[in-house]
Amino acid sequence: MSGRGTGKLARxxxxxxxxxxxxxxxxxxxxxVSLASSIKNLYPTxxxxxxxxxxxxxxxxYRALFGPAYSADLGALVAQRMTDVKVIIAxxxxxxxxxxxxxxxxxxxxxxxxxxxxxxxxxxNAVLLVTVLANLVLGAVFAAGISGLGLAxxxxxxxxxxxxxxxxxxxAAGALVAQVTSxxxxxxxxxxLFLALCYLIRLVADAGGPDSGLAWLAWxxxxxxxQKVAPYTDDNWALFLLVIALAAAFALGAxxxxxxxxxxxxxxxxxxxxxEGSPALGGPLALxxxxxxxxxxxxxxxxxxxxxxxxxxxxxxxxxxxDNETARDIIARMGGHESLxxxxxxxxxxxxxxxxxxxxxxxxxxxxxxxxxxxVEPVLATSVSRLRYAASHLFFTxxxxxxxxxxxxxxxxxxxGASTDxxxxxxxxxxxxxxxxxxxxxxxxxxxxxxxxxxxxxPPPAGWPWRSASSSASSVRSST
Amino acid sequence: MTDAIxxxxxxxxxxxxxxxDGLDLSVQQGEVHGFLGPNGAGKTTTxxxxxxxxxxxxxSVQILGQEPWSNAPELHKRLAYVPGDVTLWPNLxxxxxxxxxxxxxxxxxxxxxxxLLERFDLDPRKKGRAYSKGNRQxxxxxxxxxxxxxxxxxxxxTSGLDPLMEETFRQVVRExxxxxxxxxxxxxxxxxxxxxxxxxxxxxxxxxxxxTGSLAEMRQFGHISISAELSGPPAGLADxxxxxxxxxxxxxxxxxVDPGNLDEVLRTLGTIGVRTITSHPPTLEELFxxxxxxxxxxxxxxxxxxxxx
Ligand SMILES: Nc1ncnc2c1ncn2[C@@H]1O[C@H](COP(=O)(O)OP(=O)(O)OP(=O)(O)O)[C@@H](O)[C@H]1O
Ligand SMILES: [Mg+2]
Numbered sequence: 001m002s003g004r005g006t007g008k009l010a011r012x013x014x015x016x017x018x019x020x021x022x023x024x025x026x027x028x029x030x031x032x033v034s035l036a037s038s039i040k041n042l043y044p045t046x047x048x049x050x051x052x053x054x055x056x057x058x059x060x061x062y063r064a065l066f067g068p069a070y071s072a073d074l075g076a077l078v079a080q081r082m083t084d085v086k087v088i089i090a091x092x093x094x095x096x097x098x099x100x101x102x103x104x105x106x107x108x109x110x111x112x113x114x115x116x117x118x119x120x121x122x123x124x125n126a127v128l129l130v131t132v133l134a135n136l137v138l139g140a141v142f143a144a145g146i147s148g149l150g151l152a153x154x155x156x157x158x159x160x161x162x163x164x165x166x167x168x169x170x171x172a173a174g175a176l177v178a179q180v181t182s183x184x185x186x187x188x189x190x191x192x193l194f195l196a197l198c199y200l201i202r203l204v205a206d207a208g209g210p211d212s213g214l215a216w217l218a219w220x221x222x223x224x225x226x227q228k229v230a231p232y233t234d235d236n237w238a239l240f241l242l243v244i245a246l247a248a249a250f251a252l253g254a255x256x257x258x259x260x261x262x263x264x265x266x267x268x269x270x271x272x273x274x275x276e277g278s279p280a281l282g283g284p285l286a287l288x289x290x291x292x293x294x295x296x297x298x299x300x301x302x303x304x305x306x307x308x309x310x311x312x313x314x315x316x317x318x319x320x321x322x323d324n325e326t327a328r329d330i331i332a333r334m335g336g337h338e339s340l341x342x343x344x345x346x347x348x349x350x351x352x353x354x355x356x357x358x359x360x361x362x363x364x365x366x367x368x369x370x371x372x373x374x375x376v377e378p379v380l381a382t383s384v385s386r387l388r389y390a391a392s393h394l395f396f397t398x399x400x401x402x403x404x405x406x407x408x409x410x411x412x413x414x415x416x417g418a419s420t421d422x423x424x425x426x427x428x429x430x431x432x433x434x435x436x437x438x439x440x441x442x443x444x445x446x447x448x449x450x451x452x453x454x455x456x457x458x459p460p461p462a463g464w465p466w467r468s469a470s471s472s473a474s475s476v477r478s479s480t
Numbered sequence: 481m482t483d484a485i486x487x488x489x490x491x492x493x494x495x496x497x498x499x500x501d502g503l504d505l506s507v508q509q510g511e512v513h514g515f516l517g518p519n520g521a522g523k524t525t526t527x528x529x530x531x532x533x534x535x536x537x538x539x540s541v542q543i544l545g546q547e548p549w550s551n552a553p554e555l556h557k558r559l560a561y562v563p564g565d566v567t568l569w570p571n572l573x574x575x576x577x578x579x580x581x582x583x584x585x586x587x588x589x590x591x592x593x594x595x596l597l598e599r600f601d602l603d604p605r606k607k608g609r610a611y612s613k614g615n616r617q618x619x620x621x622x623x624x625x626x627x628x629x630x631x632x633x634x635x636x637x638t639s640g641l642d643p644l645m646e647e648t649f650r651q652v653v654r655e656x657x658x659x660x661x662x663x664x665x666x667x668x669x670x671x672x673x674x675x676x677x678x679x680x681x682x683x684x685x686x687x688x689x690x691x692t693g694s695l696a697e698m699r700q701f702g703h704i705s706i707s708a709e710l711s712g713p714p715a716g717l718a719d720x721x722x723x724x725x726x727x728x729x730x731x732x733x734x735x736x737v738d739p740g741n742l743d744e745v746l747r748t749l750g751t752i753g754v755r756t757i758t759s760h761p762p763t764l765e766e767l768f769x770x771x772x773x774x775x776x777x778x779x780x781x782x783x784x785x786x787x788x789x
C-alpha cells in the first residue's frame with residue numbers, strides 16, 4: 001500500500017538520470033576491467049607477479065591504501081586493486097540516493113508528488129530499487145568484462161558481487177541519513193563522514209600487516225568485511241551475509257523513519273534563533289562564515305583525527321613491512337625501516353591532500369548552491385559587489401583546507417615524532433609535507449570556480465558571481 | 481522633474497527566447513508606479529536588469545541617474561528590493577537576515593525595524609526554513625521598508641500575504657512615500673493593490689510596453705461599455721466607426737465604444753429607439769484584460785495606447 005507508485009517513481013528517477021546513470025555504471029564496471037587487464041599485461045608470468053607481490057603489493061603504504069593481497073595469484077592481485085573502486089562506487093550510490101530523496105524534499109518537489117496517489121514509502125523504494133539494480137548491472141558487466149582474463153569463475157563472481165554490494169550498502173546508508181537529517185547538505189556530510197570512517201578504519205587495520213595489534217579493527221568496517229571475502233583465494237561468501245544484514249538494517253531504519261516523520265522534517269526540530277543579528281553579522285564575509293563554519297569544524301576535526309591515526313601507525317607499519325627476504329633486502333638497501341616509515345607517511349599525506357582538494361571543491365559547490373537556491377539575488381541587491389560576494393566564499397576555499405591541513409600536519413607530526421622519539425625532527429618535516437599540498441588544493445578550487453564561471457548553462461543572475469569569481473580564480477592560479 | 485528610472489528599447493534574450501523586445505519604462509521621481517503584465521511578460525527580467533544583476537542585450541538603462549550594470553554596489557545603497565519568491569538562509573533567523581541585509585545596504589533604522597515587525601506581526605526569532613511563505617515574504621518586506629532609501633523595487637511583494645497584511649503593506653508604502661518622498665516601482669498581479677497605490681502604471685506584454693500613463697488617463701481613453709434594450713430594429717449600428725464587441729440578441733445590445741464616437745452612437749440609438757440604457761467608463765479589470773488577452777490586437781495598434789500620452 002504505502003509503496004504504491006514505486007514503478008512510476010522509479011521511471012522518474014531513470015528519466016532524470018538517463019544520461020548520468022549509464023555513464024557511471026559503465027565507467028565503474030569497465031574501468032576496473034582495464035585495471036585488471038593492465039595488471040595481467042604488466043606482470044605476465046608467475047615470477048613477475050611474485051616480484052610485484054613482494055615489492056609492491058605487500059609494502060606498507062600500498063597495503064594501507066588497498067588492503068592486503070592474499071596471494072601472488074593474478075586474481076588476488078586484481079581483487080586487491082579493486083579496493084578504491086569499491087569506495088568510489090559506494091560514494092556515488094550514497095549521493096544518488098540522497099539526491100533523489102532529501103534533495104527532492106528540500107526543493108519541495110516531493111510535496112507535489114506526495115499529494116498524488118503515491119505511497120509514503122514509494123520515493124525511498126524507487127531510488128533504492130534503481131540504485132540496487134544499477135549496482136547489480138555494474139557487477140554483471142564487470143564480471144563479463146574480466147571473464148577473458150582466464151580467472152576462476154567463482155572468484156570473479158565473488159569479486160563482482162563485492163563491488164555491487166559496496167554500492168548497495170551505501171545506497172541503504174544514504175536512504176537512512178536522508179531521513180535522519182533535515183537537509184540534503186547535512187545528509188551528504190554525515191554520509192560521507194561515515195564512508196570515510198569505514199575506509200579509515202580499514203586502512204589503519206591493514207597498515208600494520210596481518211600480525212599488527214590493530215588488525216582486528218578491520219572487523220569494524222564493512223570495507224574490511226568485503227575485503228576478507230578474499231575473492232580467488234578463499235571466496236568467503238558467508239561474509240556477504242554480514243554486509244547484506246547491515247544494508248537491510250539501514251534500509252529498515254530508513255523505512256521506519258520515513259513512515260513516521262513529517263514531510264520535510266528530520267529527527268531534530270529547529271530551535272528558535274536570535275531576534276537580532278549580532279553586531280558581527282554585518283557583511284558577506286560574516287554571512288559566508290555562517291555558511292561554512294560547520295563544515296570547517298567538521299573537516300578540521302576529521303583531519304586532526306586522521307593525523308593522529310596516520311602519525312601513530314606510520315612507525316609500526318614501517319617495521320612490519322616486508323615479511324619476506326626480498327622485501328627485507330630492499331628495505332635494507334633503502335636505508336632501513338625508518339625511511340620506509342617516512343615514505344609511508346608521505347603517501348598517506350598525499351592521500352590527505354587529495355581529500356583536502358575535495359573539501360576545496362565542496363566550498364565552491366556551496367557558493368553555487370546558494371545561488372541556485374535564489375539567496376544570492378537579495379545580497380547582490382544590496383551594496384555588495386559581485387566580486388566581494390564571490391570573495392567571501394572563496395576565502396573559505398583558501399582558508400578551510402589550510403586550517404585542516406595545518407591541524408593534520410601538527411597532530412600527525414607530534415604523533416609520529418612521539419613514536420620515533422624525535423618530535424623536533426618529525427614535526428616540521430610532516431607539517432611541511434602537509435602544507436606543500438596547499439597550492440595544488442587551491443588550484444583545484446580555482447579550476448572549479450573557473451568551470452562554473454564558464455558554464456554556459458548557468459542562468460542569470462546566477463552566472464554573475466562566477467564571472468567575477470573566475471577572474472579571481474585565475475589570479476589565485478597565477479599565484480600558485 | 482528627472483526620472484528615477486528610465487529604460488528605452490530594452491532587449492534581452494535567453495537563448496532563443498526573446499524575453500524583452502524593445503521595452504520602454506519611465507518612472508518619475510516620487511511616484512508609485514505600477515508595473516503590470518501577464519505571466520512571462522518580462523517583469524522580473526526587467527527588474528533584474530534594473531538592479532544590475534543582468535545585462536541587457538541592447539537598449540539604455542538609467543536608474544537614479546546611473547547605469548546599473550557597472551555601478552551596482554553604489555546604486556544599491558540607495559534602493560531596496562523585495563523579490564516575489566523569497567528564500568531565506570536556513571540557519572539564520574529572520575531577525576538576523578533583516579539585520580544582515582540592512583547592514584550590507586549601509587545600515588537600517590532600528591526603531592523603524594521594531595515598528596515594522598510589530599505591524600507585520602512577525603516573529604524574528606524563527607529560522608529561515610520554519611517560516612510560512614507569507615512570513616518569509618514579510619522578512620524581506622521589513623528588511624526593505626526599514627531601509628532609508630530613495631527607491632523601492634517590489635516584484636509581486638504581497639504574494640502569499642493575507643488580506644490584513646496586504647492592507648498593512650499598502651499603508652506602510654503610502655507612509656514611506658509621504659515621509660521621505662521615495663519612488664516605488666511595484667510589479668503586481670493584484671489590481672486592487674495597484675489601484676490603491678499607484679499614480680501611474682505601465683503595462684507590458686511579450687517583452688514590449690503596450691500602455692503607460694496615469695490611471696485617470698487610461699480610463700479616459702478606454703472604451704466605454706454600453707448595454708441597452710432596443711425598441712426598434714438595430715439598423716446601421718454595425719457600420720458605425722468606433723464600436724467594438726457588438727452583440728445584439730432579442731433586442732438586447734452590448735457593445736463598447738471609443739470615447740470620441742460616443743455622441744454619434746447615442747444619436748443612432750436615439751433614432752432606433754431605446755427602452756433602457758446603461759453606460760459606464762472602463763473598469764481597471766476591463767482595461768487590463770484587454771491588454772493581457774493575447775488574442776486581442778495590441779492596444780498600440782488601435783492607436784489609443786502610448787499615443788494617448
Ligand atoms: N533563466 C531563464 N532562461 C530562459 N528563459 C527565461 C529565464 N528567465 C525568464 N525566462 C523567460 O523570459 C520571459 C520573461 O520572464 P519573466 O520572469 O521576466 O516574466 P514575468 O513577467 O516576471 O512573469 P510572472 O508574472 O509570471 O512573474 C518568459 O518567457 C520566461 O520564460
Ligand atoms: Mg515575475
